[in-house]
Amino acid sequence: MHMKLKILLIAALFPLISVAAPQIIRPGVKSSTTFAIFIDSKSYTEATQEVNDYRAVLETEGLGTYLLIDDWNSPEEIRSQILTMINNRRAPLEGVVFIGEIPVPMIRDAQHLTSAFKASQDRDWKSSSVPSDRYYDDPDLQFEFLRQDEENPLYFYYSLAPESPQYIASQIYSARIRPPKREGTDPYELLRSYLRKVVAAHHEANALDNLFVFRGHGYNSEALEAWSGEQVSLREQLPGLFKPGNKVRFYDFQSRWPMKPYLLEKMSQPDVDVALCHHHGSPSMQYITGYKNGSDINTSIENIRLYLRSKIAGNENPEESKKYFMDKFGVPEAWCEVNDSLNVADSIFNHMMDVHIEDICDRPMNPRFVMFDACFNGSFYLDDCIASSYIFGPGNVVITQGNTVNALQDKWPDRYIGLLDCGVRIGQWGRNVHYLETHLIGDPTYRFVNRALPSIDLGTLLTTRSDDNSYWLRFVNKGMPADVEAIALRRLNDNGYDKIADLLYERLQNSPYGSVRLEALTLFACKHDPRFIEALRIASNDPYELIRRMAAIYIGDCGDEALIPIAVEALTDDDLSKRVQFQLSTSMGFFDQDKLAEELKRAYAAKPYLYEGEKRLKQQLRSTETTKKRLEETFAFVADTTNKLSRRKGEITYFRNYPHHDQAPKLIALAEDASYDLTLRVAAVEALGWFSISWQRPAIEQMCRRLLEGEQPEAIRKEALRTLNRLKSH
Secondary structure, three states: OOHHHHHHHHHHHOOOOOOOOOEEEOOOOOOOOEEEEEEEHHHHHHOHHHHHHHHHHHHHOOOEEEEEEEOOOOHHHHHHHHHHHHOOOOOOEEEEEEEOOOOEEEEEOOHHHOOOOOOOOOOOHHHHOEEOOHHHHOOOOOEEEEEEOOOOOOEEEEEEOOOOOOOOOOOOEEEEEOOOOOOOOOHHHHHHHHHHHHHHHHOOOOOOOEEEEEEOOOHHHHOHHHHHHHHHHHHHHOHHHHOOOOEEEEEEOOOOOOOHHHHHHHHHOOOOOEEEEEOEEEOOEEEOOOOOOOOOHHHHHHHHHHHHHHHHHOOOOHHHHHHHHHHHHOOOHHHHOOOHHHHHHHHHHHHHHOEEHHHHOOOOOOOOEEEEEOOOOOOOOOOOOHHHHHHOOOOOOOEEEEEOOOOOOOOOOOOOHHHHHHOOOHHHHHHOOOOOOEEEEEOOOOOOOOOOOOOOOHHHHHHHOOOOHHHHHHHOOOOOOHHHHHHHHHHHHHOOOOOHHHHHHHHHHHOOOHHHHHHHHHHHOOOOOOOHHHHHHHHOOOOOHHHHHHHHHHHHHHOOHHHHHHHHHHHHHOOOOHHHHHHHHHHHOOOOHHHHHHHHHHHHHOOOOOOOHHHHHHHHHHHHHHHHHHHHHHHHHHHOOOOOHHHHHHHHHHHHHOOOHHHHHHHHHHHHOOOOOHHHHHHHHHHHOOOOOOOOHHHHHHHHHHHHHOOOOHHHHHHHHHHHHHHHHO
């Protein structure tokens, strides 16, 4: 859609308030690309000097910077300004930062653009929408305005329009700088102090020569092969870091117990540049450590006592609960003792295991950049969150990355991280790894010294030469750094390079770099190429664990019967890779269970040397029977009108996470059956949109076209269009 027409359509959907135009200060220097600072009037008044100094230091680096000041009344006002700057061909916009109280788009009907968020939209809108600045940084996405929140007027709810592209391709980067609101602190003084820190950081020439990676309790099933695989990949992505004179460390939650004080110590080291943190989280906590591991009897007993007290203390009837656990586990009554002093001690103990906001407010955290690969740590729209607390503390942190809602574990968190050693602004890295929930918190223009490609300004070229396929072909298989080649493949793919499928297939087979092979697999999965089956066979045997794990996921997402032998071979061969096994076990349920059972019998018979092979085979055959029974019960339950409508709908939305491909014809029939409640039909059409690389995709596309061509309720037509566009997007 033409950009100007899009602006008019969006404006027509939004009830604009008549307000004065924003104050716009245009760039003071000529530059190849530009940057924009959006700030509310009050914040600018309170931090005028600091904001002006921030803008000035960017322009000394050759980045022409707009400053836009207003009492922003709607996201649409901001988006229209961004679209105008993006369309300036002489100096196109490369990124924006939102300082202070800037409207927050709350996105609905777009859960497929998140990594993991799957919430019923029948719930409260605050908790069932995704706070996301993709509204601002991806102008091709189209939205329908729904309403402004009554309790928090900063929240504006939008639905991703059915006619919109159903994938994220951010043209610019974005970030938030929103001071926490805490009792006893002045948010504007926090803002002033932070901006002074940022300006000072820009005056330094800082090489990325000190990095650590941390893995928390329960992350990726604590799989050692996943942990070691990341270390090998980072060596390929950031080879300069692994040379003498640099510092790289890998810290696991089991390195010490409790790990929390040691992690805070490492965060406080003055020379650390980057911290990559993999753990679980919440808006106010980093989940770091579990109970102490140990095989000695005292540790085991104490862990049992802690567990039992945690279950009994909060129970309405503690005596009844105590008896239940004593009978269930055969433990003595003394192990179930609960009293006030033990409750206090347990509370202190639990607080000791995790990082809380109050632990870091006044403590120097010193990595320039911290990535939080965790749920909710980046909830900038709340009064406070972990990612914001790090940048507004007294240390050297200038930018973080976090998620506004829950996030998937089995994703690729380090994708393109090697670009940071090429002098690429962290914002340019960030825009290429976006999910709907992923956000940068802090100054997105910060960059490290370009050590890997000192003669090339790759960050600027990612904007000015973004669509130049002949340029990006120079970086493929030419001895370039691994992540430079990976981002070149991404540009060629997004630009529709006519030989991209051949190129991806070749790099998957021949690249010496795990990150390049994984990039090739990730992009090839969207091609619907007949070589995809063979590509998954190759990937399922790759030395890099994450490639094998992603192949296991794609095997389930595709579900072609030709993949059954490949899946079973991986299941029996790679049985010590915990996350690969988890994903393969899940994917097995999406095949025809009778055909799967036959292949399992054949494979185990051919491998008599497998440890407990007969036992494992019996377990897996039982699983096939359980799956068959479960699916039969599902559609019987949906068809039974005596069951509650919400529960019947829940049985259908189950298929969003679990695409049983042989059940697609039943979902299609349900979607087209006018005798079913409209709610169920819409749910079926929506669920089929998640079968994006399924072998059933052609049949689903045909269903969508039939629904769009015939006489159907508007809700059906809208969902059919959204599903069709989702399938076409892949």
